[in-house]
Amino acid sequence: MAASEQLLLSIEDLAVSFDGFRAVDGVNLYVDEGELRVIIGPNGAGKTALLDLICGKTRATEGSILFRNKQLRGMSENQIVHAGVGRKFQAPSIYESLSVFENLELTYPKGRNVLGSLFFRRTEEVANRIQATADMVGLGDRLNDLAGLLSHGQKQWLEIAMLLIQEPELLMLDEPVAGMSQAERDQTATLLNRITQDRSVIIIEHDMKFVEQIANRVTVLDQGKVLAEGSIERIKKDERVIERYLGH
Numbered sequence: 001m002a003a004s005e006q007l008l009l010s011i012e013d014l015a016v017s018f019d020g021f022r023a024v025d026g027v028n029l030y031v032d033e034g035e036l037r038v039i040i041g042p043n044g045a046g047k048t049a050l051l052d053l054i055c056g057k058t059r060a061t062e063g064s065i066l067f068r069n070k071q072l073r074g075m076s077e078n079q080i081v082h083a084g085v086g087r088k089f090q091a092p093s094i095y096e097s098l099s100v101f102e103n104l105e106l107t108y109p110k111g112r113n114v115l116g117s118l119f120f121r122r123t124e125e126v127a128n129r130i131q132a133t134a135d136m137v138g139l140g141d142r143l144n145d146l147a148g149l150l151s152h153g154q155k156q157w158l159e160i161a162m163l164l165i166q167e168p169e170l171l172m173l174d175e176p177v178a179g180m181s182q183a184e185r186d187q188t189a190t191l192l193n194r195i196t197q198d199r200s201v202i203i204i205e206h207d208m209k210f211v212e213q214i215a216n217r218v219t220v221l222d223q224g225k226v227l228a229e230g231s232i233e234r235i236k237k238d239e240r241v242i243e244r245y246l247g248h
């Protein structure tokens with residue numbers, strides 16, 4: 001259920017330095033189960049650097065990242081994926097020469113029902129899961145098409161589906177609607193609201209109109225620190241946020 005008030009992710013005093021420059025500088029961030037959190041802030045604020053730390057792409061110099069009471073700091077990227085955290089980067093990483101179905105098959109979690117005698121059932125189970133996941137992102141009738149033939153927006157949805165099929169409890173997306181048409185943005189907003197019925201989502205976003213469509217809570221980063229946090233209505237009126245970001 002959405003908004004269960006249970007803490008899923010608890011980040012405290014998190015910092016990373018690159019050659020002495022603190023890109024993330026003492027961040028606290030708490031994300032509930034079923035929450036859709038949007039992170040905004042000026043260029044270079046440390047938004048991407050923060051997601052890089054959570055998914056293990058880079059290593060924190062200080063602080064703690066607790067995910068369901070498991071310490072992610074120090075885990076490899078693979079271990080973090082297994083712990084239930086999925087990350088989509090800005091550039092799509094789908095295989096254009098494979099079909100939509102094959103792309104989804106590639107990221108289907110391995111290691112379930114490994115007994116050979118279950119092979120047929122497994123195949124059917126995989127196909128069903130792929131169909132259900134494709135339906136969820138509006139690609140249910142495109143399974144046999146080459147991914148390269150999809151529109152830009154559909155490619156982004158396919159990539160989201162490739163993460164969803166791994167059933168992450170936390171999904172992190174970096175500017176998912178960049179380059180999308182208005183109709184695709186609206187569809188993505190609907191999709192994200194549907195996705196957060198079963199999991200939490202953290203999104204980095206610059207498009208404030210889109211942020212208003214989707215956000216539960218907004219965190220504003222500036223110079224590696226949390227500048228403000230709260231509902232979109234409150235953030236839009238915050239003098240410091242207007243001065244540092246929204247007023248530009």
Ligand SMILES: Nc1ncnc2c1ncn2[C@@H]1O[C@H](COP(=O)(O)OP(=O)(O)OP(=O)(O)O)[C@@H](O)[C@H]1O
Pocket residue numbers: 018023041042043044045046047048049050058
């Ligand atoms: N892996 C890294 N190695 C070195 N410097 C980095 C690394 N990641 C981020 N930085 C630096 O940290 C600062 C914050 O960058 P980051 O990409 O997190 O900003 P951002 O808020 O995502 O900005 P934008 O909105 O432009 O994407 C930048 O000065 C960047 O060069």
